[in-house]
Amino acid sequence: MDIENKEIIIAIDGYSSTGKSSFAKLIASRWGFLYLDSGALYRAVTLFALDNGLIEGENIDEARLSQALASLDVHFENHDGQTLTYMGSICVEKEIRTMRVSSMVSPIATLGFVRNFVNDRLHQLAVGSRVVMDGRDIGTTVFPQADVKIFMEADPKVRAERRMKELVEKGEKVCLSEILNNLSERDRIDSSRAISPLRKAEDALVLNNTYMTFEQQMDWLQAVLQERFGR
């Protein structure tokens, strides 16, 4: 397939833990796309707020967070083929994936000034590249002009089991019911917020990967790209 020299933007949206980032990373490494993980930026802002005392219980100090974002340096660095999230010179990739951050990230992502901060960053990073980006509002708000929009779905129990495996591999002690609760609460907040709620773009293709391997998902996408851009 001749997609090597084409400026393509692939937007992947969907519920938490539907395998968006694994799929996006595979697309990036196989076909030479820049991978941008928008959720990682929301997670980094959340970590920053937690570590700086800007979250007390359920209360977020919006005034101080908004001020701090003006000088917050969050970016991605590529090490040994892996895209890692950095705050200044510190790699925060591990910390942003913990349950501590997962439990506060959706409320933080409802804030308009946080969404503007993340969207500006994504637009800056994407300039001039072939990009695959994953999140909740990429196809609807961040890149409504994306060439291919995918909306990912999977059975909730399968999603929770996948997330559990990831966390256990990273050494976190978690139980399946805690993860199921976190996923359904995040889905609820992400889908019902006022600004850019999670929803399928009208022109997005639905990919339900409950019973699919990565290779089957890649074959599915290859057929889509072939039809749209192939020769």
Ligand code: DC
């Ligand atoms: O993809 P993720 O689970 O790492 O995302 C973490 C949270 O960030 C998710 O619960 C909602 C928020 N998010 C968002 O609101 N919009 C995006 N484009 C990406 C993530």
